[in-house]
Amino acid sequence: MSSPVAESAPPPPADAKDRIVRRRSFIVRNARLLVAWAVLIALLTIYVREAPQFRPREQRSIANSGVTLSLAGLGQTMVVLTGGIDLSVGPMVSLTNSVATRLANKESPRSSMAVAALVVLLIGAGGGLVNGVLVAYGRLQPIIVTLATASVWSGIALYVRPDPGGYVPPGYSDLLTGLVFDDKPLTVLGLTWDRPLPSSVFLLAAAVAVWLIFRRTRLATRIFAVGSSEGAAYMSGVNVARTKVWAYTLAGLAASAAGLFATAQTATGNAQAGNVFTLNSIAAVVLGGASLAGGAGSFLGTLAGAYVIALIPSVLFFYEVSPFYQRFYQGSILLVAVSLGALGVFRVRNRLERM
Amino acid sequence: MxxxxxxxxxxxxxxxxxxxxxxxxxxxxxxxxxxxxxxxxxxxxxxxxxxxxxxxxxxxxxxxxxxxxxxxxxxxxxxxxxxxxxxxxxxxxxxxxxxxxxxxxxxxxxxxxxxxxxxxxxxxxxxxxxxxxxxxxxxxxxxxxxxxxxxxxxxxxxxxxxxxxxxxxxxxxxxxxxxxxxxxxxxxxxxxxxxxxxxxxxxxxxxxxxxxxxxxxxxxxxxxxxxxxxxxxxxxxxGRALRDVYPPRPPRPAQEESLLAVRGMGWGAALRDISFELRRGEILGLSGLEGQGQGDLLFALFGVYAGVAGAVEVRGRPVKLGNPHAAMRAGIALVPEDRKTQALILPLPVRDNVNLATLPSVARGGFVSAAAEARRTDAMRERLAIKTASRETPVRFLSGGNQQKVAIAKWLLADADVYLLYDPTRGIDVGAKQEIYALMRGLADAGHGILFFSTDLTEIVGLCDRAMVMYEGAVVRDLSGPALSEAALVSAAVGVTETARATG
The missing domain is CATH 3.40.50.300 (P-loop containing nucleotide triphosphate hydrolases)
Structure with a gap:
């Protein structure tokens, strides 16, 4: 059965040692994410020590300060994982804020706000879908597509809300940005919880839960695969274009959720207030340890990155840094944090792997 | 059916x-x-x-x-x-x-x-x-x-x-x-x-x-x-008979000038106390089981790795290999393993790829001379018989063997003393292999030294003047002359495994 050639060839070594490559340890795999959390914990420690007081009110303001950016960052994470970038995240926050404050009214605050929220989420998903289709089927560069749609969203936002203002039902603001259990203690199975908690903590917990579930879907695997190696994903039968469309659509949806929270938080409408979230969401994603080349990253890191960015102004305030220099320090702290995350590069002894 | x-x-x-x-x-x-x-x-x-x-x-x-x-x-x-x-x-x-x-x-x-x-x-x-x-x-x-x-x-x-x-x-x-x-x-x-x-x-x-x-x-x-x-x-x-696959080995005088001398090279656990000399006109093979540090040795010699211990001399002068540029200046060239990511820039035309490592010699005051580039590209196309529609064809359209020729051409222009070749014939056909063998022998005859890593034992035996067998980052055998045979290479690689297991 075997040919003469096979018999004359030198026999393979009987059982030479197999070099087994194991999965790297949790710490090594998540080094950059852990650095982001370490920086966040350091900043929080400073905040708690320096703040004159740290009561539920302060806890609430801290918790609320990073929610919009975290949600915008969740969207940005989706897109960055595919190796793309979404510059329309900020203007989508603005647009959804403008639309929500236009649709909500004093006469029927509850039902009008519910309708507004639904419409806004549809707008977010729709806008993301447009980005995704242009990137995936139009074969255009994400940075150009989203730069253009960012401008379009801004234009629509200004049309919908030329002047800042508008109505936000106070009940809606309280629901998302207030405290829970402050007047009604919770009693479950005879155990009573009476410490007030910021309601935004529950929002964040929900976002984390959504991420952890999402992470186990086939779509998530495809998004990571497309960002890690588009060619390999294609050869593995992954529908690359459809995967990208999904990523951008989810990003738009997350941006509109961010816009809804911003609406509750600011209790007003402004067609430009959200624009800052474009670059900050990218910063949060990078601080959180994602690779802008795609394929690596986590919302858990982005979350830490978002709160690092949100906390910097408060910490600077405690050190009585003049607002004129705030941006300088903000940028410097960002650079240090990102460099800390990249420290691993200096331990890479194969210089090819640094690139 | x-x-x-x-x-x-x-x-x-x-x-x-x-x-x-x-x-x-x-x-x-x-x-x-x-x-x-x-x-x-x-x-x-x-x-x-x-x-x-x-x-x-x-x-x-x-x-x-x-x-x-x-x-x-x-x-x-x-x-x-x-x-x-x-x-x-x-x-x-x-x-x-x-x-x-x-x-x-x-x-x-x-x-x-x-x-x-x-x-x-x-x-x-x-x-x-x-x-x-x-x-x-x-x-x-x-x-x-x-x-x-x-x-x-x-x-x-x-x-x-x-x-x-x-x-x-x-x-x-x-x-x-x-x-x-x-x-x-x-x-x-x-x-x-x-x-x-x-x-x-x-x-x-x-x-x-x-x-x-x-x-x-x-x-x-x-x-x-x-x-x-x-x-x-x-x-x-x-479409023709394949006779002598490997070019004949010329007899060597006993002492040629040493082109590359490596002493006590180490890099973590991957390379352990490696010393050898590569002489002018010599093709020195690297063999052994896969992943025993042969590739790491080539990368270390091209300055890709940081924190490499030991001393390297090129033509008797000590050199410091801090990065690939320093290695190039010292007269070392590497044709790496991965044609698609390390050796070539796939979307760029043949002309750019051929000239990339030696741009200064086709440039005047920062401007690249298109005529000089074209001349050098055509010369290489002819010398290596590179099959391409034109010199402006992006290299990704070339077949594997022709891509490899472009990768080699790029370093031929650098006229290095020492060529490090990382499995240059992997995945290319018999005809192109034969051309590359002849080219390697020609380089050696012209006074260059070649350090050649191959996963194909017959290549090591057929082409090399001498071969080193590596195991777990160390050179464990040095074979030349009649001792250089496929059986000897295999038993060196495997024999070491047995003794290592017995003692370790």
């Missing part, structure tokens, strides 16, 4: 005709080789068969019915699954996630059942005899050979009717090849059709039942492997 057949297939890329009225058919339960020189059309045929490239004209039949595959997913759905030389694994994901991409086991809620997936991955890898691979490991962390095994496991996990192995064994050691062959024979006996492409003719002879030979973009004959002699096959492939 053939399980998969192609007829009248024509495919052009730009001005290059890759397939010209080519046909091919394979039966269920046979291992069918595609043979042919570099650029003969084998790989393009495979890409047509599995939906990567739509043909310009011609028809495919699947079990006698006409078929068209829009993309790889459609072909896979019809049970036609390829394994390519270019790896199709996603580097950031785990082995298990790659093995089951697109058909992950799901929990009742529609989520991926991670633990079940890893368990099934373990079972699949064990069943194939690839026990040394951890399903939870990230693919990017695996050495090339293991990635190749994962790739093969991934294809087999899809339970193909037609399995295509396109140079899928090129990065494997003989022991791993034997494992893969056992699996492939098992599949064949169970009724799977296997299409096998390898440039190692002895692999084809050991494994395959029949072979279809391609030449110049068309099929020139189908033969039963057992009935054809080696010479007959080669004759069909290249």
């Amino acid at each position: 053939p399980i998969l057949a192609a007829s009248g297939i024509t495919k052009r890329f730009g001005g290059v005709v890759a397939l010209d009225d080519a046909g091919f058919a394979c039966e269920a339960g046979e291992i069918h080789a595609l043979l042919g020189e570099n650029g003969a059309g084998k790989s393009t045929m495979v890409k047509v068969l599995c939906g990567v490239q739509p043909p310009d004209s011609g028809t495919l039949t699947d079990d006698g019915r006409p078929a068209t595959f829009k993309n790889p997913a459609a072909a896979a759905a019809a049970g036609i699954v390829p394994v390519f030389q270019e790896l199709s694994l996603v580097p950031h994901l785990s082995v298990a996630a790659n093995l089951f991409m697109g058909h992950e086991p799901q929990s009742p809620l529609g989520l991926i059942a991670g633990r079940r997936m890893r368990r099934q991955a373990r079972a699949l890898l064990d069943d194939l005899g690839f026990a040394g691979i951890d399903p939870a490991a990230t693919v990017a962390d695996l050495p090339l050979a293991q990635r190749q095994l994962v790739e093969i496991a991934k294809a087999i996990g899809r339970r193909p009717r037609v399995l295509i192995l396109d140079e899928a064994t090129s990065a494997l050691t003989q022991r791993e090849v034997a494992k893969v062959f056992a699996v492939v024979r098992r599949l064949r006996d169970a009724g799977t059709a296997v299409i096998f492409i390898s440039h190692r003719l002895d692999e084809v002879r050991a494994l395959c039942d029949r072979a279809t030979v391609f030449r110049d973009g068309t099929d020139v004959g189908t033969i039963a492997i057992g009935e054809a002699s080696h010479d007959q096959i080669v004759h069909l492939m290249i």
Whole structure:
């Protein structure tokens, strides 16, 4: 059965040692994410020590300060994982804020706000879908597509809300940005919880839960695969274009959720207030340890990155840094944090792997 | 009735005709080789068969019915699954996630059942005899050979009717090849059709039942492997007899000038106390089992690694190899392993790639002279017989062998003293290999020194003046003259394994 050639060839070594490559340890795999959390914990420690007081009110303001950016960052994470970038995240926050404050009214605050929220989420998903289709089927560069749609969203936002203002039902603001259990203690199975908690903590917990579930879907695997190696994903039968469309659509949806929270938080409408979230969401994603080349990253890191960015102004305030220099320090702290995350590069002894 | 057949297939890329009225058919339960020189059309045929490239004209039949595959997913759905030389694994994901991409086991809620997936991955890898691979490991962390095994496991996990192995064994050691062959024979006996492409003719002879030979973009004959002699096959492939594959070795005077002297080189656990000299006019081979530090030695000598211990002298002068640029200045050139990411810039034309390492010598005051670039490119095209439609063709359109020639041309222009070649003939055909051998011998005769790493033992024996066998980062044998034989190389690599186990 075997040919003469096979018999004359030198026999393979009987059982030479197999070099087994194991999965790297949790710490090594998540080094950059852990650095982001370490920086966040350091900043929080400073905040708690320096703040004159740290009561539920302060806890609430801290918790609320990073929610919009975290949600915008969740969207940005989706897109960055595919190796793309979404510059329309900020203007989508603005647009959804403008639309929500236009649709909500004093006469029927509850039902009008519910309708507004639904419409806004549809707008977010729709806008993301447009980005995704242009990137995936139009074969255009994400940075150009989203730069253009960012401008379009801004234009629509200004049309919908030329002047800042508008109505936000106070009940809606309280629901998302207030405290829970402050007047009604919770009693479950005879155990009573009476410490007030910021309601935004529950929002964040929900976002984390959504991420952890999402992470186990086939779509998530495809998004990571497309960002890690588009060619390999294609050869593995992954529908690359459809995967990208999904990523951008989810990003738009997350941006509109961010816009809804911003609406509750600011209790007003402004067609430009959200624009800052474009670059900050990218910063949060990078601080959180994602690779802008795609394929690596986590919302858990982005979350830490978002709160690092949100906390910097408060910490600077405690050190009585003049607002004129705030941006300088903000940028410097960002650079240090990102460099800390990249420290691993200096331990890479194969210089090819640094690139 | 053939399980998969192609007829009248024509495919052009730009001005290059890759397939010209080519046909091919394979039966269920046979291992069918595609043979042919570099650029003969084998790989393009495979890409047509599995939906990567739509043909310009011609028809495919699947079990006698006409078929068209829009993309790889459609072909896979019809049970036609390829394994390519270019790896199709996603580097950031785990082995298990790659093995089951697109058909992950799901929990009742529609989520991926991670633990079940890893368990099934373990079972699949064990069943194939690839026990040394951890399903939870990230693919990017695996050495090339293991990635190749994962790739093969991934294809087999899809339970193909037609399995295509396109140079899928090129990065494997003989022991791993034997494992893969056992699996492939098992599949064949169970009724799977296997299409096998390898440039190692002895692999084809050991494994395959029949072979279809391609030449110049068309099929020139189908033969039963057992009935054809080696010479007959080669004759069909290249249209002429293949006589002396390796250029003759000139006798060496006892003491030539030392071009490269390495003393006590170390790099973590990967390289341990390596000392050797490479002399003018010498081709020095690096051999041993795969992954014993041969590649690391070349990278360390080209300044790619940081924190390398030991001393290096080039032509008697001590040199500090802080980065590839310093290595170039010291007179060292490396043709790296991975043509697609390390050696070439695929979207750029042949001209740019050829001149990239030596831009200063075609530039005046920061401006590149197009005429000088063109002149040098044409000279290299002629010297290395690079087959390309024009010098402005992006190198990604060239076949593997021609890409390798471009990668070599780039460093020939640098006129280095020492050439480090990392498996330069991997995945290229006999004819192009022979040209590269002749070129290497010519360089040596012109007074250069060559350090040559190859996974192919016959190359080391046929071409090198001397060979070092490496094991776990150290040089354990130095063979030359009559002592340099395939048997000696294997027993050195394996013998060391035995003593190391006995003492360690």
